[in-house]
Amino acid sequence: MLFNLFNFTKRNTSLLALLLLVSPFMQADWFALNMTRGSTNISNEVFELHMLIFWICVAIGVIVFSVMFYSMWAHTKKKNPVPAKFHENHKLEIAWTIIPFLILIAMAVPASKTLVKIYDDEAGDINIQVTGYQWKWQYRYLEDDVSFFSNLSTDLDEIYNLVPKGENYLQEVDEMVVIPAGKKVRFLITANDVIHSWWLPAFAIKQDAIPGFVNTAWTIVDEPGIYRGKCTELCGKNHGFMPIVVKVVEQAEYDEWVFAKKQEAIKLAELTTKEWTAAELVERGESIYEVNCVACHQTSGQGISGIFPALAGSDIVMNKKDRNIEILMEGVQGAAMNSFSYLSEVELAAVITYTRQSWGNAEKGDGEIVIPKDIVDYKEPKI
Amino acid sequence: MSAVIENHHDDHDHGPAKGITRWLYTTNHKDIGTLYLWFSFAMFLIGGAMAMIIRAELFQPGMQIVEPEFYNQMITLHGLIMIFGGVMPAFVGLANWLVPMMIGAPDMALPRMNNLSFWILPFAFFILLSSLFMEGGAPNFGWTFYAPLSTTYAPPSVTFFIFSVHIMGASSIMGAINVVVTIMNMRAPGVTLMKMPLFVWSWLITAYLLIAVMPVLAGAVTMMLMDIHFGTSFFNAAGGGDPVLFQHIFWFFGHPEVYIMILPAFGIVSHIIETFSRKQLFGYSSMVWAMLSIAILSFVVWAHHMFTVGLPLAAEIFFMWATMLIAVPTGVKVFNWVATMFRGSLTFETPMLFAVAFVVLFTIGGLSGLMLAIVPADFQYHDTYFVVAHFHYVLVPGAIFSIMAAVYYWIPKWSGNMYDERLGKLHFWLSFIGVNVTFFPQHFIGLAGMPRRYPDYALIFADWNMVSSIGAFLFGFSQLLFLFIVIKTVMGGKKATDQVWEGAKGLEWTVASPAPYHTFSTPPKVD
Numbered sequence: 065m066l067f068n069l070f071n072f073t074k075r076n077t078s079l080l081a082l083l084l085l086v087s088p089f090m091q092a093d094w095f096a097l098n099m100t101r102g103s104t105n106i107s108n109e110v111f112e113l114h115m116l117i118f119w120i121c122v123a124i125g126v127i128v129f130s131v132m133f134y135s136m137w138a139h140t141k142k143k144n145p146v147p148a149k150f151h152e153n154h155k156l157e158i159a160w161t162i163i164p165f166l167i168l169i170a171m172a173v174p175a176s177k178t179l180v181k182i183y184d185d186e187a188g189d190i191n192i193q194v195t196g197y198q199w200k201w202q203y204r205y206l207e208d209d210v211s212f213f214s215n216l217s218t219d220l221d222e223i224y225n226l227v228p229k230g231e232n233y234l235q236e237v238d239e240m241v242v243i244p245a246g247k248k249v250r251f252l253i254t255a256n257d258v259i260h261s262w263w264l265p266a267f268a269i270k271q272d273a274i275p276g277f278v279n280t281a282w283t284i285v286d287e288p289g290i291y292r293g294k295c296t297e298l299c300g301k302n303h304g305f306m307p308i309v310v311k312v313v314e315q316a317e318y319d320e321w322v323f324a325k326k327q328e329a330i331k332l333a334e335l336t337t338k339e340w341t342a343a344e345l346v347e348r349g350e351s352i353y354e355v356n357c358v359a360c361h362q363t364s365g366q367g368i369s370g371i372f373p374a375l376a377g378s379d380i381v382m383n384k385k386d387r388n389i390e391i392l393m394e395g396v397q398g399a400a401m402n403s404f405s406y407l408s409e410v411e412l413a414a415v416i417t418y419t420r421q422s423w424g425n426a427e428k429g430d431g432e433i434v435i436p437k438d439i440v441d442y443k444e445p446k447i
Numbered sequence: 448m449s450a451v452i453e454n455h456h457d458d459h460d461h462g463p464a465k466g467i468t469r470w471l472y473t474t475n476h477k478d479i480g481t482l483y484l485w486f487s488f489a490m491f492l493i494g495g496a497m498a499m500i501i502r503a504e505l506f507q508p509g510m511q512i513v514e515p516e517f518y519n520q521m522i523t524l525h526g527l528i529m530i531f532g533g534v535m536p537a538f539v540g541l542a543n544w545l546v547p548m549m550i551g552a553p554d555m556a557l558p559r560m561n562n563l564s565f566w567i568l569p570f571a572f573f574i575l576l577s578s579l580f581m582e583g584g585a586p587n588f589g590w591t592f593y594a595p596l597s598t599t600y601a602p603p604s605v606t607f608f609i610f611s612v613h614i615m616g617a618s619s620i621m622g623a624i625n626v627v628v629t630i631m632n633m634r635a636p637g638v639t640l641m642k643m644p645l646f647v648w649s650w651l652i653t654a655y656l657l658i659a660v661m662p663v664l665a666g667a668v669t670m671m672l673m674d675i676h677f678g679t680s681f682f683n684a685a686g687g688g689d690p691v692l693f694q695h696i697f698w699f700f701g702h703p704e705v706y707i708m709i710l711p712a713f714g715i716v717s718h719i720i721e722t723f724s725r726k727q728l729f730g731y732s733s734m735v736w737a738m739l740s741i742a743i744l745s746f747v748v749w750a751h752h753m754f755t756v757g758l759p760l761a762a763e764i765f766f767m768w769a770t771m772l773i774a775v776p777t778g779v780k781v782f783n784w785v786a787t788m789f790r791g792s793l794t795f796e797t798p799m800l801f802a803v804a805f806v807v808l809f810t811i812g813g814l815s816g817l818m819l820a821i822v823p824a825d826f827q828y829h830d831t832y833f834v835v836a837h838f839h840y841v842l843v844p845g846a847i848f849s850i851m852a853a854v855y856y857w858i859p860k861w862s863g864n865m866y867d868e869r870l871g872k873l874h875f876w877l878s879f880i881g882v883n884v885t886f887f888p889q890h891f892i893g894l895a896g897m898p899r900r901y902p903d904y905a906l907i908f909a910d911w912n913m914v915s916s917i918g919a920f921l922f923g924f925s926q927l928l929f930l931f932i933v934i935k936t937v938m939g940g941k942k943a944t945d946q947v948w949e950g951a952k953g954l955e956w957t958v959a960s961p962a963p964y965h966t967f968s969t970p971p972k973v974d
Contacts, residue, residue, distance in 0.1 A: 093906070093907045093908075093909070093910055094910050094911075096891060096892075096895035096907050096908065096910075096911070097891040097894065097895065098891070098894050098895070099827055099894045099895075099896075100895070100896075109823070110823045110824060110826065110827060113821060113823055113824050114818070114821075114824045114827065117817070117818050117821055117824065118818065121814040121815070121817060121818060124814065125810065125811065125814055128781060128782070128785060128810060129807060129810075131785055131789065132785045132788060132803075132806065132807070135785070135788045135789045135790070135791070135793070136788070136793060136795075136803065139724075139788065139789065139790050139791050139792065139793050140792075140793045140794070140795075141725070141792045141793060141794045144790065144791070144792050144793075145792055146792065147724065147725045147726040147790065147791045147792040148726060148789075148790035148791070149726075149727070150729075150790070151726075151727045151728065151729050151730065151731075152729065152730050152731075152732075152733075156786075157730060157733055157779070160778065160779065160782045161775060161778075161779060164774060164775050164778045165775055168771045168772070168774060168775070171771070171817075171821065172767065172768055172771055172821075175767065175821045175822060175823055175824070176764055176767070178823040179760065179763060179764065179767075179822050179823050180760065182823060182826075183760040183763075198600075222509070223509055223510055223903060224509065224510055225509040225510075225511065229508060229509065229906060231906075232905075233508065233905055233906050234508075234903060234904065234905050235905050257595070257600065258593075258595055258596040258599075258600050259593055259595075259596065259690060261755060261830065263830075263898070265827060265896050268823070268826055268827060269826070270755050270826045270827070270829055270830075271755055271757060272755050272756045272757060274684075274690050274691060274756065274757070275595065275684040275685070275690060276684020276685070276688075276689070276690065277684070277690075277691065277757060279756075279757035280757075294896070294898050295898070296755075296829065296830040296831070296898040296899075297593070297830060298519070298588065298589045298593070298596065298900045299596065300519075300587075300596060300600060301514075301515040301516045301519060301587070302515060303515075303519075303900060303901065304515065304898075304900075304901035304902050304903050304904070305515075305903070368516075368583075369582060369583075370581075370582030370583035370584075370602070370603065371582075371583040371584075371602055398599060399599075400599070400600050
């Protein structure tokens with residue numbers, strides 16, 4: 065889906081030229097100059113702290129530079145041909161060591177106090193495990209057994225300047241994290257592959273998502289609304305394309321949402337036992353491929369030479385069904401291919417079938433399909 | 448300080464060899480200094496070209512010029528080349544030219560090693576740049592190469608990157624040992640430690656920092672090599688390793704590295720401000736102590752680069768306070784420069800313009816650094832363009848302006864010719880405007896919420912990104928003027944006097960201009 069240069073040739077290039085000219089001015093924002101005031105008590109406190117140290121720094125700068133600029137104006141060779149002889153003055157030197165020291169303490173004390181408040185790792189009313197993947201976020205609601213992925217939903221054509229960019233360009237996802245207003249929500253942040261970082265400016269939360277570690281952060285948001293954030297640790301090529309969107313709703317709406325998510329999960333479980341045809345699996349698999357696989361293996365199934373292997377014409381994909389399943393379940397040690405065992409049985413069966421049936425693989429290989437039961441059997445081997 | 452006593456009895460005295468072998472086999476500190484300086488300038492242009500690609504892509508939202516994959520290779524190589532190929536070799540080149548002349552020594556203490564430490568550098572960068580043409584592309588994990596992105600998930604060229612870093616490290620360590628041995632053993636009689644010029648002091652401290660931390664970097668990349676090829680799991684959580692360990696090791700190298708790139712600048716700027724103020728430096732000994740304190744503190748602040756990795760509260764507070772403490776000796780330096788200028792007799796030739804701009808813009812970078820030390824606020828600043836603005840303010844109008852100031856200041860001594868003052872001032876003003884138009888708006892972009900290392904961004908950041916790119920093009924192309932000025936000066940121009948600058952003090956100004964191939968074969972007498 066993302067970054068397929070071939071898309072360029074299919075589109076109207078004169079439209080592109082026009083949009084290149086006008087697009088940046090449609091949303092002119094010369095006033096995006098400062099940190100925005102936060103939406104929680106903590107983020108407000110952080111904003112105040114930021115403004116305090118900012119003005120202290122401005123004051124120091126103004127004092128130092130005005131002495132210097134005065135000297136540059138008043139003590140030129142023309143106006144002051146004979147330089148003064150003074151050097152070293154212990155009183156002055158002690159003063160300019162002690163005074164900055166006191167200013168620093170004045171800054172560090174409130175900062176430490178705020179920090180202590182942020183470092184509260186008590187459990188929340190709601191606990192959500194956040195897992196970073198290349199290049200998407202997974203959210204798992206620990207109390208409710210609800211789990212889903214959140215992917216960038218901005219269209220590729222917007223990124224490649226083929227259509228006008230929407231209001232929330234690069235800040236929109238296919239599924240938002242929903243949390244209730246006024247409740248303490250704790251995030252348990254980790255990663256599956258490389259290091260990511262979960263940043264939500266309005267909550268003043270930025271915590272690195274590190275494989276093998278669980279970092280915590282918490283928030284209480286009173287105002288319902290939609291809050292947007294981003295990944296802030298370089299995590300590979302689509303680092304800039306895995307935004308975060310949190311939707312804060314009233315408790316009642318939240319409960320409804322949780323109920324609906326649970327119903328969805330039950331429906332999905334039913335699908336596992338259904339009789340599948342190849343065409344149905346391929347259709348379902350294509351959309352899963354576009355979300356999970358295309359960034360590396362590409363729409364064409366050709367991969368990227370030297371980094372990401374091609375699936376089109378691959379012996380494993382064409383002829384070795386069992387190994388094919390194993391790779392998706394376990395990943396490939398020492399390579400960028402991770403385990404995708406977090407996908408459902410239906411999703412896994414569909415996406416494997418899609419790769420085995422596409423790009424001429426079915427004709428060249430054995431053409432067998434994989435059904436959800438194959439995945440269930442892999443997970444629970446018969447004794 | 449007294450004049451040189453020329454020695455006319457030295458039968459072995461000879462000029463430079465002819466042709467290419469002069470440069471290949473040279474053990475002369477001046478030749479090696481020249482090699483280092485030209486090499487660093489070449490790297491500055493290559494790294495700068497990459498910056499132009501980055502800013503061109505960021506000129507507008509959307510992907511226009513490069514793919515994200517290649518963009519990541521550009522930011523990685525830009526950082527590595529500018530740090531290890533641009534700034535560091537330029538300072539080593541200055542040290543080679545100036546340290547022996549400033550302390551009255553005939554050459555560096557270890558001339559053969561000096562030759563080696565330079566000539567392995569081009570190979571290191573050849574290897575690094577060649578990775579652009581390898582299958583899978585060049586390193587794409589940022590100059591900080593955090594594991595596991597740089598190990599399990601790296602392109603195959605990472606092995607060449609590791610080898611290249613090893614060579615750079617070896618070169619730096621050899622260069623640093625040479626500086627330490629020279630300063631400790633070859634000072635002319637009377638040049639006591641507390642009489643050494645500040646540039647020599649700054650390099651002595653820098654050299655110790657290099658010797659302390661370059662092996663740590665070598666250790667980090669070796670552990671990566673083991674993880675990638677020999678089945679270890681230093682940084683692989685799945686094998687019981689620890690990705691955060693990598694960051695601790697890296698920044699234990701990385702933070703002193705930051706001071707390696709700024710301490711020699713402190714030395715240079717102190718000389719230039721003293722000269723063009725025609726007044727003695729306000730506090731020599733406090734300047735020395737400030738540099739020593741900064742160097743020592745640089746070993747206990749590394750984790751301020753890691754406030755968001757989930758450190759325990761006590762660690763966050765310790766590293767916040769320790770980091771803020773650095774503002775005290777840094778402030779002492781800035782106040783000293785201002786006090787030196789105060790009631791001096793100031794003129795503003797090109798080196799002084801660069802030095803004054805250094806003081807102002809480095810201070811701005813220092814103040815934003817102080818803001819970044821405040822942990823709760825850093826949660827908002829970390830890994831945004833605010834950080835990019837901060838470290839470019841200390842590195843471009845900091846380190847790089849000081850190098851340019853040094854070139855304008857000492858090139859009459861090196862070449863025997865004065866540079867063109869009008870062109871020099873033009874170069875300064877273009878660079879000064881360019882640097883501020885480029886990097887000042889990045890404070891806004893960062894505070895408004897744009898993360899660094901993003902090839903594309905939300906529309907709210909569009910306007911200031913465009914301004915920043917325009918500034919970057921101005922700054923980038925102005926540097927071709929610098930190249931022209933340097934070549935013009937080397938080729939000819941108004942002859943320089945031995946003293947060159949009215950207010951200049953120090954042994955290097957007592958020798959002829961251009962400095963003879965061998966200086967101080969017999970040590971000068973210093974009171």
